[in-house]
Amino acid sequence: MVHVRFSPSPTGFLHVGGARTALYNWLFARHHGGIFSLRIEDTDRQRSSEEFTKDIMAGLQWLGLDWDKGPIFQSQRLETYNRYVEMLLSSGKAYYSEEEGKKAVRFKMSDDTLEFKDLIRGTITFDASLIEDFVLRKADGFPTYNFACVVDDAEMKITHVIRGDDHIANTPKQLALYKALELEAPKFAHLPMILGEDGARLSKRHGATAVKEYMELGYLPDALVNFIALLGWAPGDDRELVSREEMIKDFTLERVGSTSARFNKTKLDWMNSQYIRQTPSEELVRLLKPFLSRAGVNVEGVEESWLKRLVELYKERFKTLQDFFLQTSFFFTEEIEYQPEVVDKHLKSEEITGLLHEVHDALSGLEEFKKETLEGCLRGVVERKHVGFGKLAQPLRVAITGRTVSAGLFETMELLGKERTLKRLSHCLHTFCRAGSI
């Protein structure tokens, strides 16, 4: 039975690199019908914190990476590690060493050649004599990473260790420990790193690195999962949008590449927009509400069916949940702001004033404020004025939305409603257009 684990240390928020490691472990376990465990490596008492543990678990849950066992906390397993320390001490494979008044236990490193077959890179060989005796138990009584990792992987009967390739250099030490403890080593697969857009190691200066940040920016978990899955793995054919089920079915370590990948936000944005389109509108409404609230919208006061229609109007236009409000804010307020440059360019001319006047009058007389009737009405206006519809569209858009970019005019007006549309129109005529008073 395959048994893998994700074993983060709670010294920081769950970041995309860790998320991908977790994802690959999870996919591997699900593909083989095995076990996926979560182990918290909190042996650094200074840097570990419960806040990070919570963040990591919340992040995994949000991504839909459910674990079968755990979380197991290393900080609660000191007796176990001590038992193994005693074994090594009594067999002479470990010894006490004191430096600067701190008494630790060190492992007596062998001096042979250590070799293992990495499932992703093939055989990797190390000269053990180049590795110095390393600490097993720190002066504070806690085990070090390499030691706790080996003890736990052995006790948990982990079959495959899938982790970042920054752990390659740790592997010979762990191999030596397995040998000294007469335990069978698991198989190893070292994943290449995820780099920032510029090819440097991913860090805060690259923008969002924490999973939580992507959640707050309005990325859908499925989209993020799909995107990071493809950073190092490919299904083998030309598919880009791969569902979880397909990933589980097709995921193998053989198909994981060995070269580091750069994080590409533009492609993530594209992928997120694809997932947004796939998501039912009712679901989007539900997901969007927290974002609207945070933006200051009184969500309780917004009619559900109206919001759903707005979502449908913008469904192919917003790339993230946060982006939705950025594009539709003028629907949620009474007053809107007009940028002077935009007003100057689109509203300040005799001809436009006349046109908008005409539009205001025509719209006032409408019984029904639906997109079909609106279209008929507006096209009638430009026809009577002998101008192209393009002449009217932009100024009118600016007048009722305050922007030069929006969804279709008729749909926009319908959703905005007669009252607000006319109010904004007359406000513009009064304020910006020289000739105008209604």
Place this chain on the structure above:
RNA sequence: GGCCCCUUCGUCUAGCCCGGUCUAGGACAUCAGAUUUUCGAUCUGAGAACAUGGGUUCAAAUCCCAUAGGGGUCACCA
């Protein structure tokens, strides 16, 4: 610096293990055209890569070696 890993379009990658089907495929991005009430979306099309140098072979992106470049790691951190 020692040790280890990596190197296909700008980016993510397919192909590499099992040399010929590769005039190297796809996606994002870019550019052009179409459409159009703006932007976007959409459709069509274009440009764009086997790091370099040696081998091996009838034949190399695919195998071998060297060089260069990038990354990782050298803690009583994980």
